[in-house]
Amino acid sequence: MLGWLCVTLGVAFSSALIPVVSVEVFVLGLATAQPTLHWLALGLVVAVGQLAGKLLFYLAARGSIKLPRKLHDKLHARLHRERPPSPRRERWHARTKWLRAKLDALRERCHRHPHWMTGTYGVSSIVGLPPFMATTVLAGLVRMPLSTFLVAGLAGRMIRFSALAAAPAAFAGWLHF
Numbered sequence: 001m002l003g004w005l006c007v008t009l010g011v012a013f014s015s016a017l018i019p020v021v022s023v024e025v026f027v028l029g030l031a032t033a034q035p036t037l038h039w040l041a042l043g044l045v046v047a048v049g050q051l052a053g054k055l056l057f058y059l060a061a062r063g064s065i066k067l068p069r070k071l072h073d074k075l076h077a078r079l080h081r082e083r084p085p086s087p088r089r090e091r092w093h094a095r096t097k098w099l100r101a102k103l104d105a106l107r108e109r110c111h112r113h114p115h116w117m118t119g120t121y122g123v124s125s126i127v128g129l130p131p132f133m134a135t136t137v138l139a140g141l142v143r144m145p146l147s148t149f150l151v152a153g154l155a156g157r158m159i160r161f162s163a164l165a166a167a168p169a170a171f172a173g174w175l176h177f
Helices: 002-017 023-033 039-062 069-079 087-095 097-112 114-127 132-141 146-175
Strands: none
Touching: 002 023, 002 039, 023 039, 023 146, 039 132, 039 146, 087 097, 097 114, 097 132, 114 132, 114 146
């Protein structure tokens, strides 16, 4: 049992860093294959692993940790290089102008009303909308207190993944009636 929880912690951490890894599918599969694992323990382990990985993004957005110099220079050069405007790029820029404006407005509102950011981040940690990765970075950018980040994120992620881990058992119980 402890071995599965350690593997789960690793999968949760890696899924926080690499969004292509789906910890939700892993939790459902593990809860189905290992019914002896308690759903609350599974939810807690996944929440801790997810928050440990997202903490790196939060700290980077806050400016507390820096990228390695070589990687930073490469990313900076790539993001700030001058490219001649192409028709395709201009169309893309025009299509996404409204989205950029909405994100800028949201960032400004979060700066003016820090409690809104706490609520947005908390809801995102449970529901996943807006994307948890985006709200994690935004929380770092608006300098949400670390304690608020950890408590709201851990509580929300634990609710999300505990419910997900309990779902196979609930459905299995319904099928036996």
